[in-house]
Amino acid sequence: MxxxxxxxxxxxxQDMVSALPDDEVxxxxxxxxxxxxxxTDLGAVRTFIARSKPDxxxxxxxxxxxxACQTEPETAWRVNAGGTWNIAAACQETDAAMLYISTDFVFDGRAAQPYDEFERANPxxxxxxxxxxxxxxxxxxVRKHYIARTAWLYGPLGKSFPATILRVAREGKPLRVIGDQEGSPTYTVDLAEAVARIIRQPLYGVYHVTNSGSCSWHEFARAILLDSGLNDANLSRINSEEWPSPTKRPAYSVLEHRALRLANLPPMRPWRDALQDFLVRYAEIQK
Ligand SMILES: NC(=O)c1ccc[n+]([C@@H]2O[C@H](COP(=O)([O-])OP(=O)(O)OC[C@H]3O[C@@H](n4cnc5c(N)ncnc54)[C@H](OP(=O)(O)O)[C@@H]3O)[C@@H](O)[C@H]2O)c1
Structure with missing residues (x-):
């Protein structure tokens, strides 16, 4: 394709491109x-997609x-809504299928059980x-569209939560991490593989794609330290109000993977297993 x-x-x-070795990317x-x-440039987007004719x-x-979205809302609307509008228009014009990566932040976090794909959004x-x-x-x-909602992404090739935790821990500084938000840390390499599978079937619609299981940011930080052989003595748990931020975040944003099951696609592995792979890969990159 x-x-x-x-x-x-x-x-x-970067991991998405690597997950498509047999395609023309x-x-x-x-x-x-x-x-x-x-x-955000409609003309450029239409011209590019019309010329490159992707499937x-x-x-x-x-x-x-x-x-930054909270403090620069016009930019957020221009890129996240306007930019997506442009891509959607060009896909519809050329009859290309479109997969849009979305987020657990579409939910308000008031649920007591994982959100499935058919739950009402309330960002x-x-x-x-x-x-x-x-x-x-x-x-x-877009007639042929997939929406893939993911959450708490980290990967070897970006500014990630585990990279920050490891850096601060190695500097011997205190780590104050939020313990009252629960979600599913998701490894970009696993997400990219899941996306590569989703687009092989014409089962258009919404998919939740996160690693399995859930934890708080504090539990995630502790796992990062312990699985790296580091001491967690400098790690302390704080509540959301103790972390200065202009953004209200969902307290609970665990996603149910109903669509993957219905589409007979494999579940994503537990977040802790994925973290261990990440730590090996990240250590190699750091050498
Ligand atoms: N990170 C998470 O925890 C998370 C969770 C749920 C969903 N998602 C979604 O997953 C997707 C990938 O996230 P990511 O963490 O990989 O983000 P990322 O590293 O910030 O990658 C997004 C890329 O889009 C580029 N971009 C920004 N404005 C653009 C524009 N006007 N035209 C073209 N490119 C533009 C960015 O360039 P600059 O760096 O120059 O801005 C950046 O290279 C996003 O759609 C995000 O909303 C992320």
Missing amino acids: KILVTGASGMLG VGVDITGDSIPLDI VVLHLAAFTNVD LSVYGRTKYAGEELVRQM
């Missing part, structure tokens, strides 16, 4: 080594700094609202 990946220089984008981004394409567009590019933040607007535009405009 010919596959166009937006956000190809990002944390997920074109990676675009506003930054990095990818072919330059600004998704599928994997739309990963976004304004992903959640706190709390600008980031969540703009990503959800992107979902709605994709749903309305």
Whole structure:
């Protein structure tokens, strides 16, 4: 298949391109080594997609700094909603399928059990609202669309939570980490493989794609330290109110994987197993 990946220089984008070794892949981004394409430029997006004629567009590019979205809402709307609108229009015009990466931040976090794909969204933040607007535009405009919601992403090739925890721990500094938010840490390499499987079937719709199981940020940090052979003596648990942030985050955003099961696709492995693979890979990169 010919596959166009937006956000190809990002944390997920680099692993996404690597997960498609047998396809003809074109990676675009506003930054990095990818072919330059600004998704907010409708003319450029239409021309590029009309010329490259992909079978599928994997739309990963976004304004992903959640706190910056809160303080720069116009940029968040322009990139996350407007940019997605442009990609959707070009996909519909060329009859390309489109997969849009969305987020657990579309939910308000008030549930007591994992959110399935058919649950009502109620985003709390600008980031969540703009990503959800992107979902709605994709749903309305692109006949052959997939929406893949993921959460708590970390990967070897980006600024990630585990990388920060390891750096601060090695500097011997105190680590204060939130213990009252629960979610599913998700390894970009696993997510990229899941996406590569989803697009082989014409089962269009919404998928939740996270590693299995859940934990708090504090439990995630503890696992990172222990699985790296580091001491957790400097790690302490705090509540969300103790961490200064302009963004209201869902307290509970565990996602149920109903669509993967219905589509007979394999479940993603437990987050702790994925973390161990990450730590090996990350250590190799750091050498
Ligand atoms: N990280 C998470 O925990 C998480 C959780 C759920 C869902 N997601 C979603 O997963 C996707 C990938 O996330 P990620 O963490 O890999 O993000 P990332 O590393 O920030 O990658 C996003 C890429 O999009 C690029 N971009 C920004 N504005 C653009 C524009 N106008 N035109 C073209 N490219 C543009 C970014 O460039 P710059 O770096 O120059 O801005 C960056 O290279 C996003 O759609 C995100 O919303 C992420």
